[in-house]
Amino acid sequence: MSAAGIPQLDEASKKELEVFLEQEQAKAKLQASIHELTNTCWNTCITGSISSKFSKTEAQCLENCVDRFLDSSLFIVKQIEAQKQQL
Numbered sequence: 001m002s003a004a005g006i007p008q009l010d011e012a013s014k015k016e017l018e019v020f021l022e023q024e025q026a027k028a029k030l031q032a033s034i035h036e037l038t039n040t041c042w043n044t045c046i047t048g049s050i051s052s053k054f055s056k057t058e059a060q061c062l063e064n065c066v067d068r069f070l071d072s073s074l075f076i077v078k079q080i081e082a083q084k085q086q087l
Contacts, residue, residue, distance in 0.1 A: 033073060041065035 009017065045061035046054075054062065 037066065037069045040069065 041062050044065055045058050048055060
């Protein structure tokens with residue numbers, strides 16, 4: 001064990017840990033995006049009092065909001081991937 005109490009890892013274990021951390025970071029980013037989406041669309045579209053059903057206009061607004069949010073996110077991801085390929 002090292003001085004910090006963490007055992008030294010072989011290369012395979014380091015790679016496995018790195019992949020695990022990347023996956024967990026991706027999950028956290030997805031959860032943050034969903035939270036942002038929910039907040040933005042709710043605040044934009046829900047204008048009346050809360051009931052058991054959304055009004056027709058609220059439902060349409062939510063659908064459009066989610067579609068635009070996903071379109072924007074996909075566009076950004078594609079742009080980032082294109083920039084990575086250029087490097």
